[in-house]
Each structure stands twice: as structure tokens, then as C-alpha cells.
Amino acid sequence: MKTWGKPMNMSGDIRVKTDKKYKNLYNDLKNLIVGDMHELFFLCACLGYKANKVKDLGSNAEERFWSRTITPEEYACYYAMMLEKNNMDLSSIRDDKLVIAEMEKYANGGMEILLEDFLNEYCSADYKLDSTYSKELPMALLHFIRDKLEQ
Amino acid sequence: MILEKITMKDFRQFRGVQNIEFASETENDGKNVTVIFGENGRGKTGLFRAVVFALYGERRLSQDEEAEQKELYLVNSAAMEDTKTNGKPVEAFVELVFRHKDQKYTIKRSLLGVFDKDERIEQVGSVTLFHTNSDGNTLAFNDPDDIRKTINSILDKNVKEYFLFDGEKIQRLTMASIEQRKEVARGIKNLLNVDDLEKAINALQRLRKELNTELSKRATGEYAKIVHQLNQLDEKRNKLKAKLEEIEDEYAHLNVEKRKIDKLLEEYKEIFHLLKERKDAETQLKSEKEQTGNLLSEMRARTAKASQLLISSTIDFVFDSIDQKKQKGEIPSEIRKDLIERILDIDHKCICDRPVLPGTPEHSALIRWKNKVSDVELEDSALEIWRSLSSIRNYREDISGVVETLLQRYAVCRNNIEKLRKKIESINEQIGASERKDAADLEKTRENIEKKQIRIEAERMTTKSEFDSVESEYARLSEQRKILEREENIRNELSQRASLAEDTYKALQEVYKGFTEEIKNRIAIEANKYFVQLLDKEGLETLSKILVNADYSLQILDRWGKPFLANISAGQRQIMSISFIAALAKVASMDSILEMPLFMDTPFGKLSYEHRKNLIKRLPSYCAQWILLATDTEFRKQEASFLREGGRWGKFYVLRSEGPGVTIIQERDIEEAQSLLHENMGETNEYVWRYTG
Numbered sequence: 034m035k036t037w038g039k040p041m042n043m044s045g046d047i048r049v050k051t052d053k054k055y056k057n058l059y060n061d062l063k064n065l066i067v068g069d070m071h072e073l074f075f076l077c078a079c080l081g082y083k084a085n086k087v088k089d090l091g092s093n094a095e096e097r098f099w100s101r102t103i104t105p106e107e108y109a110c111y112y113a114m115m116l117e118k119n120n121m122d123l124s125s126i127r128d129d130k131l132v133i134a135e136m137e138k139y140a141n142g143g144m145e146i147l148l149e150d151f152l153n154e155y156c157s158a159d160y161k162l163d164s165t166y167s168k169e170l171p172m173a174l175l176h177f178i179r180d181k182l183e184q
Numbered sequence: 185m186i187l188e189k190i191t192m193k194d195f196r197q198f199r200g201v202q203n204i205e206f207a208s209e210t211e212n213d214g215k216n217v218t219v220i221f222g223e224n225g226r227g228k229t230g231l232f233r234a235v236v237f238a239l240y241g242e243r244r245l246s247q248d249e250e251a252e253q254k255e256l257y258l259v260n261s262a263a264m265e266d267t268k269t270n271g272k273p274v275e276a277f278v279e280l281v282f283r284h285k286d287q288k289y290t291i292k293r294s295l296l297g298v299f300d301k302d303e304r305i306e307q308v309g310s311v312t313l314f315h316t317n318s319d320g321n322t323l324a325f326n327d328p329d330d331i332r333k334t335i336n337s338i339l340d341k342n343v344k345e346y347f348l349f350d351g352e353k354i355q356r357l358t359m360a361s362i363e364q365r366k367e368v369a370r371g372i373k374n375l376l377n378v379d380d381l382e383k384a385i386n387a388l389q390r391l392r393k394e395l396n397t398e399l400s401k402r403a404t405g406e407y408a409k410i411v412h413q414l415n416q417l418d419e420k421r422n423k424l425k426a427k428l429e430e431i432e433d434e435y436a437h438l439n440v441e442k443r444k445i446d447k448l449l450e451e452y453k454e455i456f457h458l459l460k461e462r463k464d465a466e467t468q469l470k471s472e473k474e475q476t477g478n479l480l481s482e483m484r485a486r487t488a489k490a491s492q493l494l495i496s497s498t499i500d501f502v503f504d505s506i507d508q509k510k511q512k513g514e515i516p517s518e519i520r521k522d523l524i525e526r527i528l529d530i531d532h533k534c535i536c537d538r539p540v541l542p543g544t545p546e547h548s549a550l551i552r553w554k555n556k557v558s559d560v561e562l563e564d565s566a567l568e569i570w571r572s573l574s575s576i577r578n579y580r581e582d583i584s585g586v587v588e589t590l591l592q593r594y595a596v597c598r599n600n601i602e603k604l605r606k607k608i609e610s611i612n613e614q615i616g617a618s619e620r621k622d623a624a625d626l627e628k629t630r631e632n633i634e635k636k637q638i639r640i641e642a643e644r645m646t647t648k649s650e651f652d653s654v655e656s657e658y659a660r661l662s663e664q665r666k667i668l669e670r671e672e673n674i675r676n677e678l679s680q681r682a683s684l685a686e687d688t689y690k691a692l693q694e695v696y697k698g699f700t701e702e703i704k705n706r707i708a709i710e711a712n713k714y715f716v717q718l719l720d721k722e723g724l725e726t727l728s729k730i731l732v733n734a735d736y737s738l739q740i741l742d743r744w745g746k747p748f749l750a751n752i753s754a755g756q757r758q759i760m761s762i763s764f765i766a767a768l769a770k771v772a773s774m775d776s777i778l779e780m781p782l783f784m785d786t787p788f789g790k791l792s793y794e795h796r797k798n799l800i801k802r803l804p805s806y807c808a809q810w811i812l813l814a815t816d817t818e819f820r821k822q823e824a825s826f827l828r829e830g831g832r833w834g835k836f837y838v839l840r841s842e843g844p845g846v847t848i849i850q851e852r853d854i855e856e857a858q859s860l861l862h863e864n865m866g867e868t869n870e871y872v873w874r875y876t877g
Contacts, residue, residue, distance in 0.1 A: 041568040065484075072488040079494040109572030110492060112565070113502040121505045123562040126569075171483035172594050175587050178490045 043108045044129035045101030049074060050137050053095035054160060055144055058152075061162040066170045070098040075107045076178075078136045081143030082114050083181070088142040100133060111136050151177045185284045185339050186809050187781050190238070194260040194276040194297075196230030197839075197847035204231075204849055206781075207834025208283075208809055215834025217810045217827065219854075221819055221861075222839030227847040228813035231839075232785045233258065235348060238280035238293050239335050241311060241328070259297030259306055261845040273298040275309065284338045284779065288316040291331070339780065347765075348783040381696050388689040393418060395682040402678065410665045417658045424651040431644045438633050438640070445630045452626070455615050462611040469604040476597045483590050489583045492576055503573040506566050515563050524554045662686065703771060708732040710767035711760075717802055718759045720794035727752065730760060738764060754790040762787075762799065766806040781809040788818035797826055804832035816861070824857040 051059060051074065059070050067073045074097070081087065103111075112126045115135060119125035126132055148156065151174065155166050191203040207215045222228050229245070236242050243258060257264075259276045267274055277294035294309035313325040313334060325331050339347065396418070400411040452459070492499070509515040528550055533539050540546045669679060711730045719727065727748060731739040740760060742748035752760070769778035782803070788796050800823055804810055810832075812819075827833045836854045839847050852860065 041565045041572070067487045068485065072491075075488055076491040076494075079491045082498065083494045104488070106492070106572060106576060107488065109569050109576065110495060110499065112569050113498050113573060114495060116502045116505070116569070117498045121502070123566055126565060127562060169480070171480045171487065172591065174487060175483055175490060175591055178487075178493065179587065179591070182493055182496075 041105070041108060041112065042129050043100075043103070043105060044133075045099065045103075047100035047130055047133050048096040049098050049100050049103075049133055050090055050094040051097040052090055052093045052141055052144070054093065056095060056097075058144075058156070058160045058162070059097055061167075062170075065162070065167055066174050069102060071102040071104070071107065074098070074136075074140050075103075075110070077140035077143030077147060078111065078114070079139075079143065080146045080181070081139035081141065084142070084146055086142030086146060087138045088145065089138055090141055094137070100129070114139070150181075185282050185780055187235070187280065187282045187783070187811065188288075189279075189281040190231070190234060191279040192231075192234050192277070194263040194274055195234055195237075195278050196258060196260065197227035197845060198230065198234075198849065199260050199262055199842075199846045202849045204837055204851075205835065206809065206811055207832075213834070215832055216808060217804050217812065217830075217833045218835040218837070219819065219824075219827070219833065219857075220811070220813045220837045220839065220849075221816070222813075222847070223816050223841075226839035226841060228815065228839065229785055230847075231813060232348065232783065234278045235280060235783060236344070238278040238291050239339070240332075240341055240344070241293055241308065243308075257297070257304060257306060258295060262843070264297050264299070264304065267297070267299055277309075286318050289334075289338075290314040290316075291335070347780045381692070381699070385689065385692050385696060388685060388692060392682065392685040392689050395678065395685055399678055399682050407665070407668050407672065410661055410668065414658065414661050414665065417654055417661065421651065421654045421658060424647055424654060428644065428647050428651060431640055431647060435637060435640050435644070438637050442630060442633050442637075445626050445633070449626055449630070458611050458615055462608055462615070465604050465607050465611070469601060469608065472597050472600045472604065476594060476601070479590055479594045479597065483594070486583070486586060486590070489579075490587050493580065493583060493587075496580065499573050499576055503570060503577060506570040506573075509566070510570070515566055516560075520560055521554060522560060524550050528554065704732050706771050707764070707767045710770050711763045714763035714766045714802075714806065715760060718763060718795065718798045719756070720792055720798070723752075723756055723759070723795075727756070730763065732764075755792055755795050758787070758790055759795055759799070762803070766803075769807065779808050781811055782807045783811045783813075785813045786815055786818065787812070788814065788823075791818075796823060800826045801830055804830055819861065821858055821861045824854075824861055828854060828857070 049071070059073060062073050063070050067076065111132055115125045115132050116123070118135075148160075152162075155163055155170065155173075157163065186208045187206045188208050189203060189205045191201065192198045193201045204218070204220065206218045209216050220228060220231060233243075233245060236245060237258065243256065259274050263274045263276075274297040275294055276297060277292055279290065279292040281288070281290045283289070291311070291313045293311045296307045296309050298305050298307075310326070311328055311331055313331045314322055315325065315334070316322045325334065335341075393415075396411060396415050400408060400415055403411050506515065527534055527540055528547065532541060534546070538546065540550060666683070669683070708730060711732070715730055716724065726742060728741045728743050728745065731741060733739055738749070738760065739747050740749050740752060742751075765782075769780060772778050788799070791799065796818070804827075814823075833854050836852050836857060838850045838852050838860065840850055842848045
């Protein structure tokens with residue numbers, strides 16, 4: 034017997050993972066260019082998806098934040114990405130764990146883009162931010178996003 | 185005290201051993217004027233310092249208030265440079281020979297200058313005093329304390345500035361302040377030798393208190409009550425007196441602070457508009473910085489929404505796809521998938537009770553329907569996603585607009601900040617030294633000082649009124665006590681002694697008051713005589729007389745008898761002060777000429793031509809010795825001519841520069857003055873023509 038689920042499941046019990054090497058970066062960028070970790074994750078996922086850059090976390094996966102912090106709009110975007118990727122097969126969004134797992138790969142790829150194309154000026158090789166320049170990062174990030182839109 | 189000779193070694197600008205012999209009427213030739221002439225920076229004030237240092241061991245002059253101690257070096261700088269190579273300390277000294285009451289004194293003070301690495305250090309060295317009395321016997325003193333006492337008995341340190349002064353200081357005597365009142369009062373008391381009288385009054389006051397305390401213990405009844413009250417009042421009166429003094433000290437201290445600020449403000453006047461401009465720029469900069477901070481916060485809050493723009497095409501595609509399915513009626517399905525599954529797998533009959541069995545056309549038709557429709561929850565999710573994406577699409581334009589606006593506003597702010605920084609930098613360059621940058625706060629500090637002074641003044645008036653009422657109550661009770669003593673025949677020894685002490689105390693106070701009042705009046709009379717002789721024509725038309733107030737402050741009345749001190753010029757103030765000093769000297773010496781030098785450093789700077797002429801012509805006869813340190817702008821051919829005409833000019837020295845920081849003292853014949861000095865220029869010549877023609 035099937036149970037009736039609620040629309041847009043948006044599961045909050047999932048531990049969202051990122052590459053462990055980005056732990057400091059996630060912590061540093063939180064409050065600096067974004068309000069919370071889920072926003073940075075969303076940015077990276079969008080970047081990765083746009084560039085179709087998927088990178089498996091493999092054994093480097095490390096739990097970063099709870100999925101309950103993801104906003105409905107972000108979830109809607111994740112589902113949209115999954116649907117587009119799977120030719121609008123609605124069953125692709127049935128399981129939020131699979132959706133998040135897929136997004137983790139995009140976010141991982143997206144973080145590489147962010148590092149290569151944006152944070153390299155502000156960040157050392159071991160992913161430490163240079164605080165001297167970090168004050169203006171929100172402005173630089175908007176410029177970066179705007180540039181990406183034009184590509 | 186009459187100065188005879190000063191010898192200096194490596195002191196200030198005077199390199200090596202050099203000396204000056206002062207004109208001092210030793211041969212009864214009437215010559216009592218010495219002119220030491222030098223351009224600015226040649227060491228006139230250095231010579232003044234040498235006299236003050238020799239007599240009192242003081243390194244600083246009153247005009248040094250603002251200067252940092254470390255900036256003031258007494259040892260010759262050129263000699264100090266040599267120590268860098270030979271490593272030996274420089275011993276500098278000043279030796280001053282003077283006579284006082286027909287006795288000769290030679291005081292010599294030394295100091296050592298060394299370099300500790302790059303830091304220049306000066307250490308006060310030994311002091312010796314040789315005293316040759318009228319019999320020709322010489323005593324030597326080495327104890328600094330003995331020497332201090334001896335010198336103070338000749339010229340009290342507190343009054344030295346009446347006789348050894350710089351041009352600016354003398355003018356301060358006319359400033360109507362508590363500070364000035366104290367200075368003048370102290371000076372007068374010292375000169376008039378009323379110290380002993382004051383000591384006697386203080387001793388009697390102590391005795392009176394002791395006797396009254398003893399009496400209050402022994403007395404009984406009404407008499408005891410009165411004595412007790414008198415003791416209490418006396419205590420209260422003393423406390424109030426001490427409080428008044430404290431208030432006056434504080435007020436005087438604030439005056440000093442205010443003067444320092446005024447001096448700085450005067451210096452900073454030229455940069456005030458720059459300070460205001462800089463303050464405005466700094467306020468704008470602060471506001472722009474706050475705005476950039478706010479803009480960055482807004483940007484941070486919009487990062488997530490801006491990220492959505494990266495997947496706009498995906499959002500559009502999915503939205504359109506779901507929308508099309510909606511249009512086609514595929515979502516939501518016309519027949520729900522769970523209903524078809526129930527008919528096919530559980531009930532095997534339709535809702536109209538018609539059987540639906542595998543292999544039948546009905547069964548096949550339903551299988552086709554089942555494949556077309558999705559899970560109801562997924563369909564609901566798709567609809568929810570469609571609504572969310574619709575909302576995202578709706579504000580997409582807004583987000584793009586906001587991002588653009590934020591970036592533009594930020595760029596404008598950054599540009600403004602850059603401009604303002606450059607402006608502030610440029611203003612700072614114009615303002616110059618960093619210490620001047622704080623000038624803007626000075627006005628505020630001055631305002632606070634004035635507010636505090638108003639408060640203190642009010643407190644002073646209240647305390648004074650309280651003091652006066654205690655005084656009158658004390659007088660009333662004292663009278664009552666005397667009546668009681670008479671009525672009740674209280675004539676024991678203790679009460680008689682207390683009464684006697686009280687009466688003597690009062691009598692001495694009266695004597696003191698009468699004496700100082702008389703002296704004050706005499707000083708005022710003499711000061712007015714000098715003032716009239718020294719004042720120029722214009723001043724005589726405007727000003728009528730100098731008043732010495734009860735608290736020794738000076739006031740001047742205009743021709744209508746109204747107080748006019750605040751309106752007179754700096755030169756007139758100087759003339760008024762010199763008149764006062766001359767009067768003081770005359771009164772202190774019992775109408776003869778006080779045996780004191782007038783050692784003036786650059787006194788003519790603020791004086792008009794006529795004042796200068798009057799002073800030069802008359803001052804030599806007002807004092808026992810006049811030593812004039814003059815610069816080229818105030819002592820020219822005309823001044824020299826007036827001085828020579830008076831017949832009292834005995835010595836003439838010229839301070840000549842010989843390389844950086846080195847001055848040579850050269851004695852010249854006074855006849856040479858005409859060829860050495862400058863002509864009087866411009867409008868002064870007209871004056872010369874009018875008054876000499």
C-alpha cells in the first residue's frame with residue numbers, strides 16, 4: 034500500500050556533504066559572502082550544474098550541514114536541475130537523498146570553478162582566505178556571478 | 185643687587201669662555217645702562233637664561249612653559265658635537281659677580297653635557313658662592329641650600345620676574361586675573377618685608393586657638409557656650425579660608441590652561457578653515473564607509489538569489505515543461521493512478537461495477553491510462569515546483585536589477601571614498617605637523633574650561649559670602665563674650681590671656697591692613713607719576729590713572745573715570761607694568777632708588793615710537809641699573825641717540841654669529857653704535873621729524 038506524501042518532500046534530515054578539504058573554506062565564507070553554508074552550497078551547485086561539472090566526493094565526503102536549512106526555493110531549484118537532467122522524469126525527484134547526493138557532486142564541481150575563477154585571488158593553496166581582501170568579497174562575488182551569466 | 189660681571193663657558197650659544205661687564209656706577213660716573221645688541225637667535229635670551237641659571241639654578245624661564253624639557257639644552261651644541269669624537273663630557277658654567285649693600289658676591293654654577301648613545305643628557309653640576317663682606321673677608325659656600333637662602337634674601341625667587349623679565353611676561357602683570365593678583369600680592373609682600381608681620385599674625389592665631397580650646401574646657405554656663413561657639417566659628421572660618429584659596433588656585437590654574445590654548449589657537453588660526461574642511465570630509469568619509477558596509481551586507485543577503493540566475497534556463501525549461509503538461513491535462517492526471525491500480529489489481533471491477541478482467545478490452549484501456557499518469561505525490565510535487573519556479577521567474581528581473589544597482593552604488597561609494605581620502609591627505613599636507621591636527625579639539629577644551637571657571641566663580645562667591653557671615657558672627661560673639669566677662673567678672677588668668685591674644689591678633693591685623701593699604705596707595709601714586717611720564721600723547725588723552733585695587737590687581741581708568749583695562753593696547757599694558765615695577769622699587773626702597781637691576785629681554789617689540797623714546801630717556805633714572813637686551817628691529821640709530829643723550833649709557837656689547845650655534849660677544853664703544861645700527865624707517869621717520877624737529 035502506498036503512502037500519500039506531501040508535495041515537494043524537502044527532507045530536512047539529510048546530512049549534506051562536501052569535500053572535507055573545503056571545510057575551512059565553508060567556515061570562512063559563511064557570514065563573509067553568504068549568510069549560511071546552504072547558500073554557499075547552492076551557489077556551488079548552480080555553478081557546477083551550469084558548467085555541467087560533476088565531481089564525485091568519494092571518500093573525501095564530510096558532513097557539512099543539515100538539509101533542513103535549505104530553503105524551499107533552493108529545493109525547487111535542485112528539483113528543477115534533477116528534472117531537466119532526467120528528461121522531466123518526475124520519479125527522479127522522488128527520493129531527496131538521491132537529489133541531494135546528485136547536488137553534492139555538482140556543488141563539489143562548482144566549488145572547483147569558484148576556486149579557479151574567483152577565489153584564487155583571495156585564497157591560499159591550502160584554501161585559507163586572505164582577510165586583507167575579504168571585506169569586499171560580496172561585491173566581487175556579484176561581479177563574478179554577473180560575468181558567469183554572460184558566458 | 186647690582187650686576188657687575190657675567191662669565192660664561194660653553195653656555196647656550198656662547199662657545200668657550202666669554203664675559204660681559206655691566207655698567208654699574210662703580211666709579212660714580214652715573215653710567216648704569218648696558219645695551220646688549222643682537223639679531224634674533226644670537227643669544228640674548230640665552231644671556232637672560234644665564235643670569236637666572238646662575239642665581240637660582242633654574243633651567244627654564246616662564247616663557248618656556250610650552251617647550252618640552254628635552255628640547256631645551258643649556259650646554260653649547262657645537263661643544264657637544266665635539267664630545268661625539270673625543271667622548272669627554274662638556275662642562276659649561278655661568279659665573280655672576282654682583283654687589284649688594286656694599287658687599288660683593290660671586291656665584292658660579294656648572295652643568296655637564298654628555299651623549300649617551302644618541303641621546304643628549306645634561307646634568308646640573310656644582311654651585312659655589314663667595315661672599316666678601318665690607319671688611320674684605322671672604323666666605324665660601326658650597327651647600328646649595330645655604331646658597332639658595334642667601335640669594336633669596338637678596339632677590340627673592342618669587343619677585344625675580346619684576347627685575348629680570350622678558351617683554352611678553354611684563355605685560356601679564358596687567359591681566360586682571362586671580363593668578364595675577366596673587367603674583368602681585370606676593371611680590372609686594374616680599375619687597376616690603378612684611379613677611380615677619382605675617383608670621384607674627386599666624387603665630388598669634390595659633391596661640392589664640394590653643395587658649396580658646398583650653399578655655400572652653402574649663403569655662404562653665406553661658407560663657408562656656410560662647411567660647412565653644414567661637415572656637416567652632418574659628419575652625420569654620422579657617423576651613424572656608426583654605427577653601428577660598430583652593431578655589432582661587434584652581435581658577436588660576438585654569439587661566440594658565442586657557443592661555444596656553446589661546447596661544448595655540450592663535451597659532452592655528454590660519455589653518456582653521458582647513459580643519460573645518462577636513463572635519464567635513466572626515467564626516468562624509470565616515471558616512472560613505474557606513475554606506476559601503478550596508479551595501480556589502482545587502483549584497484551578502486542577495487548572494488543566494490543571485491545564484492539562481494545561473495540556472496535561469498533550467499528553471500525556465502522545467503517550468504515550461506510542467507506548464508505544458510498542465511495545459512495538456514497530464515498533470516494533474518484526469519484519472520488518478522492509484523484509482524486505476526485499485527481497479528486493476530484489487531477490485532477487478534470499475535466504479536460502475538462493470539468487471540475489468542485481464543485480457544478484456546476494458547483492462548487493456550486502463551493499462552494504457554495507468555502508463556500515462558504519474559504518482560499523485562510526484563504530480564503534487566511537480567505542481568509545487570511549478571509554483572515555486574513561477575515565483576522565482578517573477579522576481580528574476582528584480583534580482584538582476586537589484587544586483588546591478590548594488591554594484592553601481594558600491595562603485596560610486598568607492599569613488600567618493602577615494603576622492604575624500606585624497607582630499608584629507610592633501611589637507612593634512614597643508615596643515616603640516618601632526619600635533620597641529622588636534623587643534624580642532626582646542627575650542628571645545630577652551631569652552632569646557634570657561635564653563636568650569638563660571639562654576640568655580642559661583643562657588644567662590646558663595647564661599648566668600650559664607651566666610652563673611654562667619655566673620656561677622658565671630659565678631660558679634662566676641663563682643664558678647666567681653667560683655668559677659670565684664671558682667672560676670674570673669675577675670676581668671678586664662679581668660680585674660682585669651683582676650684589679650686585675641687586683641688593683639690586683631691590689632692596686628694589692623695596694622696597689617698593699614699600698612700599694606702598705605703603702601704598700596706603709595707605704589708598707585710608713584711605708578712601714576714611714572715605712567716604719565718612714559719605714556720605717549722594719544723594715551724594721555726585717553727587714559728587718566730592707574731588704580732591698585734584692594735587685592736593688588738591693576739586697573740586703569742579712562743578720562744571719564746571708567747575702567748578701561750580691557751581696551752588698552754599691548755604697548756600701553758607694557759608701559760603700565762613698567763610704571764608699576766618702578767613704583768614698587770621706589771616704595772620698597774623708602775623713596776630712594778632700589779638697588780636692583782632691571783634686566784629686560786627684548787622689551788620694545790610692542791611699543792610705539794613715542795613710548796620707546798620715553799622709556800629710553802627716563803628709565804635710567806628710575807632704576808639703579810638697566811640692562812637692555814635689544815634686537816635690531818627695536819634698537820636703531822634713533823633709540824641709541826636718545827640713550828646717549830641721557831648720559832647714562834656705559835657699556836655696549838654686540839652679539840655676533842660665528843657659525844651655527846656659536847655667538848661671540850664683542851664689546852664696542854658706544855660711539856660706534858651709530859655706524860653699527862640700522863636707520864629708523866618709514867613712518868617712524870615722520871615721528872622722529874615731528875618730535876625732534
